[in-house]
Amino acid sequence: MIKKVLAFLCFLLTINHAHALFISDSKVSYILEQLDNEVKKREIYINIRQNRIDSIKSKLKKSTNDINTLNLILDIGNEYTAFNNDSAITYYNQGLIKAKNIGNDSIATIFGLKFATYLPLAGFINEAISEFESINKNNIPLNTLELYYESEKQMYSYIASFYLNYPNIHLKWKNKSIIAQLELIKLLNPKSHKYKLNMGELYFNNSELAKAKTFLDEIVTELNDTNNLFARATHTIASIASKQDNNNECIYNLALSAISDIKSATLEVVSLQELGAKLLEREDIERAYRYSSIALENAVKCKATMRIIQSSEAMPVITKAHTAEISSWRKLTTLINMCIILLSIILIIALLYLKSKMKRLNQLQKELQNANTIKDMYLSQFLNLCSIYMDKLTQFRNLANRKISTGKIDDLYKMTQSGKFIEEQSKEFYDVFDDAFLNLYPRFKDNVNSLLKPECQIILDENEKLNTDLRILAFMRLGIEGNSRIAQMLNYSVNTIYAYRNKLKNRAKNRDSFEDDIMKLK
Numbered sequence: 305m306i307k308k309v310l311a312f313l314c315f316l317l318t319i320n321h322a323h324a325l326f327i328s329d330s331k332v333s334y335i336l337e338q339l340d341n342e343v344k345k346r347e348i349y350i351n352i353r354q355n356r357i358d359s360i361k362s363k364l365k366k367s368t369n370d371i372n373t374l375n376l377i378l379d380i381g382n383e384y385t386a387f388n389n390d391s392a393i394t395y396y397n398q399g400l401i402k403a404k405n406i407g408n409d410s411i412a413t414i415f416g417l418k419f420a421t422y423l424p425l426a427g428f429i430n431e432a433i434s435e436f437e438s439i440n441k442n443n444i445p446l447n448t449l450e451l452y453y454e455s456e457k458q459m460y461s462y463i464a465s466f467y468l469n470y471p472n473i474h475l476k477w478k479n480k481s482i483i484a485q486l487e488l489i490k491l492l493n494p495k496s497h498k499y500k501l502n503m504g505e506l507y508f509n510n511s512e513l514a515k516a517k518t519f520l521d522e523i524v525t526e527l528n529d530t531n532n533l534f535a536r537a538t539h540t541i542a543s544i545a546s547k548q549d550n551n552n553e554c555i556y557n558l559a560l561s562a563i564s565d566i567k568s569a570t571l572e573v574v575s576l577q578e579l580g581a582k583l584l585e586r587e588d589i590e591r592a593y594r595y596s597s598i599a600l601e602n603a604v605k606c607k608a609t610m611r612i613i614q615s616s617e618a619m620p621v622i623t624k625a626h627t628a629e630i631s632s633w634r635k636l637t638t639l640i641n642m643c644i645i646l647l648s649i650i651l652i653i654a655l656l657y658l659k660s661k662m663k664r665l666n667q668l669q670k671e672l673q674n675a676n677t678i679k680d681m682y683l684s685q686f687l688n689l690c691s692i693y694m695d696k697l698t699q700f701r702n703l704a705n706r707k708i709s710t711g712k713i714d715d716l717y718k719m720t721q722s723g724k725f726i727e728e729q730s731k732e733f734y735d736v737f738d739d740a741f742l743n744l745y746p747r748f749k750d751n752v753n754s755l756l757k758p759e760c761q762i763i764l765d766e767n768e769k770l771n772t773d774l775r776i777l778a779f780m781r782l783g784i785e786g787n788s789r790i791a792q793m794l795n796y797s798v799n800t801i802y803a804y805r806n807k808l809k810n811r812a813k814n815r816d817s818f819e820d821d822i823m824k825l826k
Contacts (some may be wrong), residue, residue: 310413322688327552335559336591343598354567359382370406374399378411381418386572389425390607396422413444417455426570427609432459453488457481466487475614482509497523497533504540513544520544524560535564539575546582555582574600594794703796717787738769741778751825752777761809772796 357380364376371425377399384392396419405495416439423432436459444452460481467473485502498518507516523537542557561575580596583589706712742748752774753761762773770778772794779790788802794801797825812818 309754324749327550327556327675329552332552332559335556335563336588339559339563339566342454342563346566346569346598349567349569350571353383353387357387370402371408374408374411374415377402385418386570386606388605388607389422392418393420393425393426405485409443410445411449413439414451417448417451421455421459421677424459424466425609426607427466429463432463450491453484453491457484457488460484469518478509482506484651497527497531501533501537501540504537505770508540508544511547511549517541517544529560529564531564531566532568532570535561535570535573536577537567538564542575542578543742551582551585555579555586558582571602573602576602581743624753631773637674683766694704713800734770734775737775737778741782742769745778745781745825748781748825749774752822755814756811756815776801777808779821780819781825 360376360379360383364373364380367373367376381392381395381399384395396415399546400412400415400419400613403415405408416435420432420436420439423429431701436456439452441449441452459480464474464477464481467477469790483505489499489502489506492502500523504516504519504523507519520541523533524541527534527537529535533684538557538561541563542554545551545553556818558575558579562573562579564570565573565575576595577599580592580594580599583592583595732769749762749764749770756762762771764771764774775794777792779793784790784793787798787805790796791801792797809815809818812821814821
């Protein structure tokens, strides 16, 4: 009985293990949503890393001890690694020069190895090889030998990636990288995560995928996603899944790797770029474009020339997918029946009609606003004019009272008989009227002249806003067409106004339609 229970439990564990290996669509959707959330926070992680670098730089400025200074320069270079490749190379080179100057060969070797490792990312392949080969392996201390093989492996790996489109050259440098990795593995602690990662990568390169995954799964289980080894392990697991045509597992692990890269503010990456390409296969074009764009942006920020080239080469894949999607829609459109086509046309017509109505409504709103503005201006000028005349009437009343009270009735009579008083009031009225009218019709004179014969143009004196001809036409434009009303407004006789209007008609290009043309002026 006990044996049967144990067998059943083992069966359940086997089922659960198999289920755990299966990555469902919902699980993929979930991890992509998690990645989207982390993408939104990438600037926060970048700022944290930049602040960490700035803090070390502050310590460097205060350092007076050569060894301490070299260690701080090394720390800055390490922090810039996969974050700003140019800066990393600059600090490693600075440390290399300083270490050589003070005769510290051991730390100079470390700087030289670091310097050579990351030169290929900037495109300096020959310089990287030359720098690396200048280091004598026989003189390297045992505690630095691990770094030597790790740098050699990484440098050759970068060079191999640079020649992806040239299989023979790519294979040459890849083999060199594997040879260096084999030497590195001999020096590593078999229980360390670095050993497991290198073993996983080695088995992967030898197409022993099951063995590779065994080592890599241990890393993923034991480390959190802020560790760089976690990002590298999940990226290799994704590559294994890709070879096995397990797209869900591939996408899932690429997303895990990308999340890890984002959290550590690692900009020199390929996971996000490869994930963009994979998502195109799932027709998730929006995410594919966004992830590929971020990958390219990261490569530019990191100043990793090799990654910029690779990301740029990947972008046309998105365009190709987009074109394919459009082509697919075109094929689908041809299969739509005539009824739906007719409904679509009706809908388009309705939308166009609605759009035209909305456009007309907007135009009417603008015209209403303009009308309100003009109304307010008219009202303001009217009230201003009324205020002036009320003030003038008050002044005249006070003057008349004084003349009568002092017995100067004859003076008052002479003053009212002379035209001087009326002229003064008219001048003030003209000033107010001219300003108000020209606010509404600033090009009135030019518009009127366009209706007159060239030799009969109206020419104003200096500082003159409107003359009698223009004022008569202005009153007409405002709807005051009767000669008697215009005569009252301008203090002229009706015959005079008639004569002015007649002369203006004679000066017009088209005498018969002249006054109608005046009414059409905007």
